[in-house]
Amino acid sequence: xxxxxxxxxxxxxxxxxxxxxxxxxxxxxxxxxxxxxxxxxxxxxxxxxxxxxxxxxxxxxxxxxxxxxx
Numbered sequence: 001x002x003x004x005x006x007x008x009x010x011x012x013x014x015x016x017x018x019x020x021x022x023x024x025x026x027x028x029x030x031x032x033x034x035x036x037x038x039x040x041x042x043x044x045x046x047x048x049x050x051x052x053x054x055x056x057x058x059x060x061x062x063x064x065x066x067x068x069x070x
Contacts, residue, residue, distance in 0.1 A: 008036070009033055009036050009042070010033070010036055011033055011034055011035055011036060012032075012033065013032075013033045013036075014030060014031070014032060014033070014047075015029075015030070015031040015032075015033055015044065016029075016030055017029045017030075017031075026046075028048075029046050029047075029048060029049065030046070030047045030048045031044040031045065031046055031047065032044055032045050032047050050068055050069070050070050051068070051069040051070065053069050054066050054067060054068060054069065055067040055068075055069055057069075
């Protein structure tokens with residue numbers, strides 16, 4: 001994980017939101033950065049909030065399961 005605030009984020013970093021961030025999507029969030037590219041953007045997963053998806057939404061073979069993904 002990057003210790004220096006001047007370094008560019010990279011895959012594997014954990015990003016912590018500012019304590020009073022106004023964006024409801026990222027307020028008090030911990031994000032695992034999976035991909036970061038200046039040209040195409042970033043992909044990450046919020047680690048400390050439940051998803052809006054169920055397990056069956058993510059794995060078609062398990063579409064009969066209505067289990068919340070955390």
